[in-house]
Amino acid sequence: MTTTQATVAEVRSEVRRFLADELAAGSFRPSCDAWIQGHSAEFSRRLGQRGWLGMTWPRRYGGGGRSALERFTVIEELLAAGAPVAAHWIADRQTGPLLLRSGTEQQKQRFLPLIAQGRLFIAAGMSEPDSGSDLASVRTRAVPTATGWRVNGRKVWTSHAHRSHFLLALVRTEARDDDRHAGLSQLLIGLDSPGVTVRTIGAMTGESHFTEVTLDDVDVPAEQVVGRAGDGWRGVVSELAHERSGPERYLSTFPLLTELVSGGATDGETSLADVGSATARLWALRSLSLQVQDLLERGQPTDTAAALVKDLGTRLEGDIIDITRRAAHRRPGRTGGAALSELLGAAQLAAPSFTLRGGTNEILRGLIARGLEA
Amino acid sequence: MSATAELSGTSGGEERELLRTTMAALLARHTAHAPEERAGSTADLWALLEESGMTLVSVPESAGGSGGELGDFAALAQTCGYHAASVPLVETTMLAGWALAAAGLTVPVGPLTVAPPTATATAALVPDGTGLRVHGQLCAVPWARATRHVVLLIALPGEPNGVVLAVIDPHDCVVEHGANLAGEPRDTLVLPAGGVACARLPAGGPDPFALTLRGALGRALLIVGSLRRVLDLTVRHAREREQFGRPINRFQAVQQQIAALAGAVEQAAAMAGLAVAVLDRGDAGSEAVMAAKICAAQAASVAITVGHQVHGAIGFTTEHELHLHTRRLMSWRDEYGDESEWSAELGARVANAGPGGLWNLLTTPPPAEARR
Numbered sequence: 001m002t003t004t005q006a007t008v009a010e011v012r013s014e015v016r017r018f019l020a021d022e023l024a025a026g027s028f029r030p031s032c033d034a035w036i037q038g039h040s041a042e043f044s045r046r047l048g049q050r051g052w053l054g055m056t057w058p059r060r061y062g063g064g065g066r067s068a069l070e071r072f073t074v075i076e077e078l079l080a081a082g083a084p085v086a087a088h089w090i091a092d093r094q095t096g097p098l099l100l101r102s103g104t105e106q107q108k109q110r111f112l113p114l115i116a117q118g119r120l121f122i123a124a125g126m127s128e129p130d131s132g133s134d135l136a137s138v139r140t141r142a143v144p145t146a147t148g149w150r151v152n153g154r155k156v157w158t159s160h161a162h163r164s165h166f167l168l169a170l171v172r173t174e175a176r177d178d179d180r181h182a183g184l185s186q187l188l189i190g191l192d193s194p195g196v197t198v199r200t201i202g203a204m205t206g207e208s209h210f211t212e213v214t215l216d217d218v219d220v221p222a223e224q225v226v227g228r229a230g231d232g233w234r235g236v237v238s239e240l241a242h243e244r245s246g247p248e249r250y251l252s253t254f255p256l257l258t259e260l261v262s263g264g265a266t267d268g269e270t271s272l273a274d275v276g277s278a279t280a281r282l283w284a285l286r287s288l289s290l291q292v293q294d295l296l297e298r299g300q301p302t303d304t305a306a307a308l309v310k311d312l313g314t315r316l317e318g319d320i321i322d323i324t325r326r327a328a329h330r331r332p333g334r335t336g337g338a339a340l341s342e343l344l345g346a347a348q349l350a351a352p353s354f355t356l357r358g359g360t361n362e363i364l365r366g367l368i369a370r371g372l373e374a
Numbered sequence: 375m376s377a378t379a380e381l382s383g384t385s386g387g388e389e390r391e392l393l394r395t396t397m398a399a400l401l402a403r404h405t406a407h408a409p410e411e412r413a414g415s416t417a418d419l420w421a422l423l424e425e426s427g428m429t430l431v432s433v434p435e436s437a438g439g440s441g442g443e444l445g446d447f448a449a450l451a452q453t454c455g456y457h458a459a460s461v462p463l464v465e466t467t468m469l470a471g472w473a474l475a476a477a478g479l480t481v482p483v484g485p486l487t488v489a490p491p492t493a494t495a496t497a498a499l500v501p502d503g504t505g506l507r508v509h510g511q512l513c514a515v516p517w518a519r520a521t522r523h524v525v526l527l528i529a530l531p532g533e534p535n536g537v538v539l540a541v542i543d544p545h546d547c548v549v550e551h552g553a554n555l556a557g558e559p560r561d562t563l564v565l566p567a568g569g570v571a572c573a574r575l576p577a578g579g580p581d582p583f584a585l586t587l588r589g590a591l592g593r594a595l596l597i598v599g600s601l602r603r604v605l606d607l608t609v610r611h612a613r614e615r616e617q618f619g620r621p622i623n624r625f626q627a628v629q630q631q632i633a634a635l636a637g638a639v640e641q642a643a644a645m646a647g648l649a650v651a652v653l654d655r656g657d658a659g660s661e662a663v664m665a666a667k668i669c670a671a672q673a674a675s676v677a678i679t680v681g682h683q684v685h686g687a688i689g690f691t692t693e694h695e696l697h698l699h700t701r702r703l704m705s706w707r708d709e710y711g712d713e714s715e716w717s718a719e720l721g722a723r724v725a726n727a728g729p730g731g732l733w734n735l736l737t738t739p740p741p742a743e744a745r746r
């Protein structure tokens with residue numbers, strides 16, 4: 001890695017200054033799980049202006065031409081502060097890199113600069129009512145037309161489709177044969193296209209980022225297929241490696257831990273020991289996550305390592321909640337309580353999703369065990 | 375009904391079973407017709423329960439209750455938990471009804487509640503002639519807005535065993551709405567400017583610590599009922615949901631989790647049943663109640679994790695019933711002492727009990743005797 005420590009330190013203090021100013025201006029309140037729940041198009045645009053989206057992409061596509069380590073530094077600072085980054089999250093984290101790897105020149109020119117400006121948001125359309133863990137069983141179908149594809153089907157649990165511009169949908173373009181992974185494709189579908197209906201679904205956290213997207217005879221131009229038609233599974237797998245290894249997989253409840261240790265609710269040997277043990281695990285996970293970033297950067301396989309980070313990280317996120325409960329004896333509140341109670345309440349309600357989204361821990365552990373055999 | 379039927383139907387005779395099934399039928403019918411009640415409004419359901427004579431079971435007839443043992447009430451409380459019913463039944467019967475009856479007073483009709491001892495930290499006793507008045511505010515009083523009377527017990531500072539009781543009409547107070555994570559009312563009552571008159575209780579009456587213990591047991595009973603529902607929902611979902619061409623209950627990873635959930639549920643139910651039996655026999659039963667709340671809270675955490683994990687994303691939505699239980703379990707496990715507070719207290723008692731103290735605690739009385 002060529003990035004110098006000095007560069008990283010400079011980036012870090014720049015982000016911290018920015019966040020301090022934003023906090024002072026009241027543009028956000030630190031919250032847990034902000035990379036899913038904290039949706040602010042305005043905030044995303046400000047990050048785009050600073051050059052903090054699409055940071056590692058080539059400059060000719062509107063990217064920053066920066067190193068993976070610099071990007072990592074920016075996103076971990078944002079996550080640690082509980083900043084609202086959900087609007088651009090999926091486009092910046094997975095769709096952009098996918099387009100860079102397998103998109104056409106025209107797609108790169110059309111989409112990447114807008115994503116990097118924080119003006120184009122993309123939702124991930126993988127899951128369906130009958131296809132969760134078993135993604136290859138998707139039934140949404142696209143059939144060829146004179147100008148592209150006609151799509152019919154239903155996607156579900158699609159985060160923020162009601163606030164995004166495109167859906168990257170995994171669809172079946174050829175009938176299933178023995179190889180379940182063949183004949184799938186990824187299409188970028190404009191969410192304002194005729195035939196698209198988006199319904200929001202209430203989550204038990206009290207907000208509604210979940211949606212159900214119904215695709216009813218939706219026409220998608222041929223130039224919006226990402227990668228080769230029929231080769232979509234490969235794209236999904238590479239997207240998932242990006243999706244699973246980042247610092248969002250162990251920092252979702254970090255603002256809670258910050259509040260706990262700064263609020264003096266940690267006296268007593270047990271709670272100090274708990275905080276110490278969480279610190280050690282966080283430290284190790286950050287190091288692991290950095291190693292995976294490095295592998296990704298160098299185009300090395302990372303499926304197993306990314307799954308490992310997600311399994312370890314999401315369990316730590318949940319444990320931080322228990323540690324706080326044990327230390328603070330604070331009734332979790334919804335609103336109007338002390339900062340710690342509110343963060344604790346929100347974190348508890350969000351926690352059941354940590355070990356589901358992006359692949360359940362059971363599926364991930366299967367992947368890890370098989371990866372060790374390979 | 376339960377996936378662990380072999381273990382569940384242990385306590386109580388035919389009468390208790392009848393009480394349980396009547397209550398279950400009332401709640402099932404009501405919650406199907408009025409699902410919004412589970413989100414917080416209680417009046418209709420309360421009226422139905424009162425009409426059916428379900429609201430003062432275990433409160434002595436001499437105090438205006440319907441008599442019966444705590445075990446009878448426990449069956450009702452668990453049924454409320456199972457159906458996520460939004461009613462102050464534990465508050466009315468097991469806490470306010472008990473406190474008033476134990477103080478030799480008559481229990482008024484209508485929904486009641488108590489100010490949990492933690493809620494009185496922001497109130498003060500002020501001498502008034504020969505008596506005392508309570509001033510200030512009471513925080514996080516369960517169901518306050520939905521009740522007719524709030525019963526308050528406060529220990530007299532500097533007087534061992536001295537306790538005063540007040541019965542407060544919420545209509546005389548400013549009621550600031552609050553809620554726990556499940557949306558159940560936990561209101562702040564701002565007492566009237568002149569305060570509220572308190573009566574000194576004779577020795578041997580109810581006291582704040584006994585109230586806390588009963589509150590903890592009440593939450594444990596609700597938790598056990600809710601746990602059984604989560605287990606039932608989870609077993610059913612795992613049987614019906616297919617991935618990779620088969621029901622997910624055929625995957626070992628899923629089976630392991632469901633087994634762990636069933637174990638936690640039975641452990642919690644057994645300890646809650648034992649604690650109820652100890653109280654029914656007239657023993658103080660503090661330690662048994664602490665153990666019941668510890669097991670219930672631990673099982674709640676297992677149920678939240680496993681229930682959601684097995685349900686996948688559907689369980690994370692408000693369109694599925696699971697969240698009604700999750701959010702209650704998250705709240706109830708912390709109310710009237712969370713598992714780490716009670717574990718520390720129970721651990722201290724055991725450590726101070728001297729040689730043989732721990733084993734004596736576990737074996738007196740033998741569980742079979744406790745159940746008569």
Ligand SMILES: Cc1cc2nc3c(=O)[nH]c(=O)nc-3n(C[C@H](O)[C@H](O)[C@H](O)COP(=O)(O)OP(=O)(O)OC[C@H]3O[C@@H](n4cnc5c(N)ncnc54)[C@H](O)[C@@H]3O)c2cc1C
Pocket residue numbers: 036123124125126127128131132133134156157158159353356357358359360361362363366615617618622625626627628683684685686687688690
């Ligand atoms: C907050 C949140 C945001 C999400 N956002 C998106 C999004 O933006 N886009 C999108 O496409 N999806 C999204 N999802 C969906 C997510 O990817 C799925 O929930 C996940 O893949 C699991 O699928 P499922 O919910 O259908 O559960 P199921 O696949 O039905 O699994 C249920 C249970 O069975 C277990 N199981 C299933 N198969 C096996 C097996 N072979 N071996 C062992 N155990 C097994 C699972 O581990 C799980 O515990 C989101 C989910 C959440 C909770």
